[in-house]
Amino acid sequence: MHRFFIPKEWILADTVTFTSEPLHQIGYVLRLKPTDRIIVLDNSGWEFEVEITRIGKESAEGKVIKRSPGQGEPSVKIILYQALLKSDKFEMVLQKGVELGVNAFVPCVSERCVTRKESASKMGRWRRIIQEAAEQSERVILPVLHPVTSFEEACRSVTKPALLMWEEEKSLSLKQTLQNPPFKNTAKISLFIGPEGGFPSAEKEFAVRNGIVVASLGHRILRAETAGLAAISAILYEKGEMG
Amino acid sequence: MHRFFIPKEWILADTVTFTSEPLHQIGYVLRLKPTDRIIVLDNSGWEFEVEITRIGKESAEGKVIKRSPGQGEPSVKIILYQALLKSDKFEMVLQKGVELGVNAFVPCVSERCVTRKESASKMGRWRRIIQEAAEQSERVILPVLHPVTSFEEACRSVTKPALLMWEEEKSLSLKQTLQNPPFKNTAKISLFIGPEGGFPSAEKEFAVRNGIVVASLGHRILRAETAGLAAISAILYEKGEMG
Structure with a gap:
């Protein structure tokens, strides 16, 4: 699944709103569609599995399906x-x-x-x-x-x-x-x-x-x-x- | 000092004869002169410190000053x-x-x-x-x-x-x-x-x-x-x- 670092504020309860570069990536570069899933990272150490629900010109939206602690950080x-x-x-x-x-x-x-x-x-x-x-x-x-x-x-x-x-x-x-x-x-x-x-x-x-x-x-x-x-x-x- | 891998046969007693690519490097690219020193490697594990004695169009010559076991090889x-x-x-x-x-x-x-x-x-x-x-x-x-x-x-x-x-x-x-x-x-x-x-x-x-x-x-x-x-x-x- 594609992974995106986004600002923390884009995640509100279980809804994620995408604009700017991630929107460009999702909508144009990768041509993702509603129901496609991605991983969203808010730099907190958690990973959010997100299902895309809407892709528009000004913004896209997704729903958090799962939240789990990330494995990718070394202890040192x-x-x-x-x-x-x-x-x-x-x-x-x-x-x-x-x-x-x-x-x-x-x-x-x-x-x-x-x-x-x-x-x-x-x-x-x-x-x-x-x-x-x-x-x-x-x-x-x-x-x-x-x-x-x-x-x-x-x-x-x-x-x-x-x-x-x-x-x-x-x-x-x-x-x-x-x-x-x-x-x-x-x-x-x-x-x-x-x-x-x-x-x-x-x-x-x-x-x-x-x-x-x-x-x-x-x-x-x-x-x-x-x-x-x-x-x-x-x-x-x-x-x-x-x- | 510049280092050169050369064929073993180029070293005879304490004289080294250079032709082809190493000659080109010594004479033209690096513009070395007689009395300049280089390190010569014959792929035996030894390093030869060589003083250039003559640089010609067809070949160059050097004299082995010192021969020592190389340090650069890992044991594994x-x-x-x-x-x-x-x-x-x-x-x-x-x-x-x-x-x-x-x-x-x-x-x-x-x-x-x-x-x-x-x-x-x-x-x-x-x-x-x-x-x-x-x-x-x-x-x-x-x-x-x-x-x-x-x-x-x-x-x-x-x-x-x-x-x-x-x-x-x-x-x-x-x-x-x-x-x-x-x-x-x-x-x-x-x-x-x-x-x-x-x-x-x-x-x-x-x-x-x-x-x-x-x-x-x-x-x-x-x-x-x-x-x-x-x-x-x-x-x-x-x-x-x-x-």
Whole structure:
């Protein structure tokens, strides 16, 4: 069944009213008809199975058939502090990050970032990528996209425990880190991933001074867009969230 | 330092002779000069640090300065049986799979594959993607690309233990599977990943009849190209190969 995140206010008792983009999807793109069923998500963690009852030009309506708690959220919340990457790579990280189970994204500007600017249109495009990936992967909470911030500000304001993956780190492995406190029993992990050229030593040192733990992803040199996905997969696997 | 896989025969005692594509890279693309150093890999597991001594039109030469065992190979060999995907997705799986540490790829044709054909030019392109990713990620063994095979033939001939990730599997998780025999102490794992539409039940059943273990990657529905990368990351993490 097709899945749609909608504003909470669109659900009143057992009636759902659709306008704007979801109406366009239901009526024109997917050409659904009355009696067709969809899943509606109000970002509360619940899933609503809805039967379409009417499709009009200005709005459509549906009736809630069933309400059940969603299964798509991992028990550990991962906040991904991703240094800006070239457009297609960054968008891939957003899409795959949502599929895997990231809870929130904080785009950061690090010294070696090639791309450094955000724009309203880019933020809008990133939000749509996140929403589509969340619907497709059966998430029930829409991951949050925070505004672009500087690496320094991100280090200062990050929620702990926080991890930074660094390709030059040789002693502390991701596994050792995750299997010991404070990462072992935490319900929230902040994860820093660098840009194409990696984090320079000075940024790594700045992170350490701000209480961020630096760990290694192993012997192979991963591209920036691969490192985040590998680290997220490893964290979710460790926490029993990968099957 | 730039890294190049070359045929073993190009290294004679402590002299390396370059022709064809590596010569083009050294002389024209990277514009290296005598006294510049590169890393040469002969697919033996060793790395050779080489100083360029001469660059000509027909060939270039270098002198081996140091020979050391490479660090880039995981202790567990993963053979990825990937159902054919749309071109860009399949190429992404090859590239990221090599970075993460896949040992060999077997492209398979499964019932729901949209793309079903191989061609000599495609195989050549796939080999180049694999080689570039292996050089960039500091692998010392070049992952093997096997010819495209049918899903049935792959199931019959696969090296055990073998795993198939299936989104409809609800009971057996990847973690339970990896932490128990025969996967716990194996040095080789075959991994089946489906096409965009997933494996149909009949294919899953066929795999089971051929002794392949079916496991789940968790509650979120991953795209075909994400599932393989997540499963590879999880296997390498479990085996202590992700840092």
